[in-house]
Amino acid sequence: RVAVSANFRQVAEILATEFEEQTGHTVTLSSGSTGALYNQISYGAPFDVFLSADSRRPEMLAETGRVSGKPVTYAFGRLVFWQPGSTEVTYKTLSGWNEKLAMANPDTAPYGLAARQVLENLGLWEKKKSLVVQGTSIQQAWQYVATGNAGAGFVALSQLRTDDVQDGYLLLRDELYNPIRQQAVVLSGSKNQKLGQDFLDYILAKKQQIIVQKAGYFPAVDPVVAKVSDTEGSHTP
Amino acid sequence: MTGEAWQAVSVTLQLAGLTTLLLIAIGLPMAWKLAGMTSGFRPVLEALVGLPLVLPPTVLGFYLLVAFSPNNLPGQVWQDLTGTTLAFSFSGLVLASVIYSLPFVVQPLQRAFEQLDRGLLEAASSLGAGPIDRFFSVVLPQTFRPLLLAACLGFAHTVGEFGVVLMIGGNIPGETQVLSIALYDAVETQDFASAHTMAAGLMLFALVLLIALYSLDRKGHR
Amino acid sequence: MTGEAWQAVSVTLQLAGLTTLLLIAIGLPMAWKLAGMTSGFRPVLEALVGLPLVLPPTVLGFYLLVAFSPNNLPGQVWQDLTGTTLAFSFSGLVLASVIYSLPFVVQPLQRAFEQLDRGLLEAASSLGAGPIDRFFSVVLPQTFRPLLLAACLGFAHTVGEFGVVLMIGGNIPGETQVLSIALYDAVETQDFASAHTMAAGLMLFALVLLIALYSLDRKGHR
């Protein structure tokens, strides 16, 4: 049983299906927000593997001894500035933006924190603060933009990939924000720790990491692959 | 608690209060109309009113978000009228809460109206009371308790509801950040100290309010 | 729809059905007791029943999760009795849903019981009907409509509620993944095709069910 953070669910499904085909084991995915999954695990939820959307919760779990082995990073999230319907999005567009600006809550969501860091690093945070509408999660930020309620916003690249959005977004330079490190752990309460570890190893393998990368993440292990992705389909200036 | 938390409290109370008032204002005539309907169309309307209930609040919120978008008709109309977007505004929150809590207000009221003794209305009519007069002098006093119940349920539900509000609100401090979301966030980020404080405060407040209301209710009616 | 979705439908129906039955079974005597109480303690009890309403569902769910944990008394008692944990099990879901939806059942019923014509009970008594007999032969038929309403609200609310269920259930397909969570997941993962299908299906089902119930209700009572 795999508890997976909602934003990674679609990728996890692809990976799980392949894993099932190869090993014959059944993988059951339960998704939810990272915080909720963490709370459930703390109170004994019967999961074997936890694919978190951040690194904080896996570390907290490790501190309380609920983890077998160490947390491993399986992907890095990538933040984009998205203005649907526009063909040319630049940093200028961002600095000149003066309508509603959607992002995730920096206090609760890693992508939100990243978005704030971007604005801070660009020196725009104080100016844009009043325009910001916060979603509790990055999903919400995306929904705000996707439904047109907010004209533009910070979303995850993976979300745009899911919907096959080809343009209208600005892939933000990764030095503008701290890496959004997505970590995974095998839980110590699991009865299938070995299998859990196998699954983790499986998704960390190169082939699978390419899938992860295609879905809009930086892969975790191989910086080479990361380089590839950086150039591929890039809209960076 | 922080200043932001107090702001959230104030927004919450405003939201719940205003929503309750609107719920009564809309629910009352709706329940009255429904109770008086005899056509076979009535079960359909009744079911429609109850419908928001079966959708998970965030999902309902999502669909409301779609509807509120300036790209779609309702949102567009609103924008044309007021120049602002419905989403991320206090008005939008109120509207969404009203839609979501409506069944809890309409249905008890409708039942109360149906059980109303029509004989008393006839008596009032024979004594010279017109329809509006009858409504205020007979119907309302007769359905005071269900009305109070409906208002209580509506209020409490709006205070506690967060799915819809979460979706529509955009968490803007002082405008759309309500207590329930702050509480939710606290639990999500494992800030249990704040969570416990807020939960306890909320429940204490609700307890006091409800006890006060119910005691009042009992005094009012023997 | 996928097999998983169908599983979710089945879990949902089981959950809502069982919860509704339990709600009635628990809510009925509770409402009856409350309606009959005259002590000053009553508003306190009434308020307590209504309390779960003001907490956001996931927060309530979180506290229930804490309570259900084998480290704490309620969870421990359950584990001693049944050997399983309460959280992340179907039973736990049912229990949580019952707690959350209780006010929607207890309160309309209580009002209905209070408005009951005591004269009819006296008449039944004079004709030889004991308390239980009276309850079934007079009280229940007299409060049939509010009961139906209470059951409908309870059912719909359980179908739609997902915060508590998500927290307690852990979203385990086939066991604790209900339709509302699947729907929530679909929206969260931008799988709108599924989301629309499920939402439409859910609403259609609810519409048909509610219309059927309300029509039945109208036939039953003029």
Add this chain to the structure above:
Amino acid sequence: MLSLDFHYERDDFQLQVRETFALDGVTGVMGPSGCGKTTLLRCIAGLEKSVQGTVSFSNACWQDSKIFVPPYKRGIGYVFQDGRLFPHRNVRDNLNYGLRRSRKRHGPSFESVVEWLEIVPFLDRSVTELSGGQRQRVAIGRALLGAPRLLLMDEPLAALDWASRVSIMPRLRDINRQFGVPVLFVSHDREEMARLSDELVLMENGCIEERGRSRQLLNRAQGSLADDHALSVLEAQVVRTDRPYGITELDVDGRRLMVDQSNLKEGQSVRVVVPAAEVSLCLEDIERISVQNRLKTTLTDIRDIDEHHALVVLTLEEQKLLALITRRSRHRLALKVGMPVYAHFKAACLEVV
């Protein structure tokens, strides 16, 4: 004046009325249970929606094919058969309900009404804490205080003791006279009707079977209803009206009959109702007796009807008259078929129809 010409149907019950009431006093409505009395009042009040036809009251049209004046604009007062006090208001507020909405029409004062209905002791009580009779008095008071232009009363005194009725009835008449409020009054009590009503309407099966002056109809009703009371009906012609004494002379089969009624016209054909119990028999023709009607008849039949009583059939020329006497008298007078006897009965005990 109240003109009714309407038709009303409900399930298997039909009400068909085509009458005009002068309504210058109290009009009583009687009839068996379920005959439509309440329905009639409701139709007049405008409480039944599906009435087909016209209703008009003193030149104002209340209802026809186009117009429908709702009840609250008709200015009526209605005492419902089942009370219908407002349970959420106390007695005083129930009474005030109509008063406040009376549009300044002229009516009895609050003080006078609560005083003579003896409501004062429980003015501030909840109406749910009243006895049946107390409730009914409050209902009467409430209707009166609305200063109605037409008062519809559906068995308003049914739950009251006789002393209360006796004290309330004259007050109702006063209201009727003082404020010119016509009253339509349903009751099953003949004594009540006799005291209160001027005109009487007898209903049966959704129709008005008969109308007329109360006293006349009442005595007939009494006769036919109290089945152990035999009576006879005689066809007669008015011969002479005797103004000073208010007595009218009738001719029945060539015999003179006196009735104490002064509204008959000479030459008119009437029917006289004679209760058998009021008739006594005399074998001689005596003059010096206060009984004015002494008819010469032939005894054509006699039979004992119970342990103590015998019923005697007397024939005038063609018409028959019944007399109820004790069996003891039968034997004492040695009554036999074929005997000539004089039938005595007081003028006051006769009803002319």
Add this chain to the structure above:
Amino acid sequence: MLSLDFHYERDDFQLQVRETFALDGVTGVMGPSGCGKTTLLRCIAGLEKSVQGTVSFSNACWQDSKIFVPPYKRGIGYVFQDGRLFPHRNVRDNLNYGLRRSRKRHGPSFESVVEWLEIVPFLDRSVTELSGGQRQRVAIGRALLGAPRLLLMDEPLAALDWASRVSIMPRLRDINRQFGVPVLFVSHDREEMARLSDELVLMENGCIEERGRSRQLLNRAQGSLADDHALSVLEAQVVRTDRPYGITELDVDGRRLMVDQSNLKEGQSVRVVVPAAEVSLCLEDIERISVQNRLKTTLTDIRDIDEHHALVVLTLEEQKLLALITRRSRHRLALKVGMPVYAHFKAACLEVV
């Protein structure tokens, strides 16, 4: 036998009863509105919880300081003043409600009850669609079909027309006799009481003021109430009872008087009530008349009381008798004070107290 010794208080009303009723027939309860009739019945039925004292019925203790038998175990039948039919059941099911719970006690059959209460035509109707009188008949039927051991009836016939009452009353007596069910019966109607009840209880202000045989109490009540009907009360001794004819001979101031009552004892002192309207005057002493009471009197006063009538005061030796005659007769007979006249009145019109 029903023994009551209890005290009940509610707000400013007190009910205090200490009586034992033989209850072998129908016991009537009368009294002004709000005097506590309904409360008395409720206390007996066990519907008032705060009663202090004892209630016992034919050797079974229903209530004392320790015991409280709940209403549904008392085996009573209660016709409530306000009907209380179950609105969610149709007429048939309302009737069956008691029948089903009658614990196989012996009682009248469904068929017979619905037939003589004339309920058959609307057996399958909703009880909300009945007229007032129809509802009341269903309520009576429901109580009877519970095969009660004690029947408590609170103004059960108040909404019924006289014909219905007349047909129902004998049936109630039948129930009472056939099944040995004692009946406690509240009513305001004296005629009803006279026909139905054997014993009468008069209440006033929460107390039982008087008990006794119905007829006696009733006539007293009637006399004082019908204020516009003059009457005389004569003191008399019973001289002889005449079994075969059921007639009793009384002595009034040395004159013979016949009354058609057969339950008096020789030598007993009684009072006879004679309505003035029933008395006619004769100047000669004639024998050959069916009127049995022909008392020789002296005319001591005469006065016209309205346009048509005169009231005549007749003196026997010491006692006085009133007669109401027409003014026409007064002149025709040339009545004058001091004249000897014979007062005629039929035996049947007298009341003996």
